[in-house]
Amino acid sequence: MKSLLLAICIAALTTPANARPWAAFYCGKDQIAWLPSKYFDPSREMCGPCDGKDHYFDMKKDPDQKRPLSNRLFRTSADGDLLYKGKKCRDFTEKDYDALE
DSSP states (O other): OHHHHHHHHHHHHTSOGGGOSSEEEEETTEEEEEEOGGGGOTTSTTOSSOSSSOEEEETTTOTTOOSEEOGGGEEEOTTSOEEETTEEEEEOOHHHHHHHO
């Protein structure tokens, strides 16, 4: 099942942006992918960290999505903006996704 999760993550990176099951952000020079907690539900067979929490991954340094980034490095500002290590993150655009392919 681990390989299935990995295959889903890789497939999502190679499909059109509207088919991706997570959000992707530019946070300074870092490219961050967010996977919702449903992918880490302990009741699912062979899930990732299995802690039932959302996880973030570094898309450049970890293209196989093996190592989640610590959630404590992420904050939400009073305006609702996502911050990573204090830097404001912006959502990927269609153009950004096209540049990755």
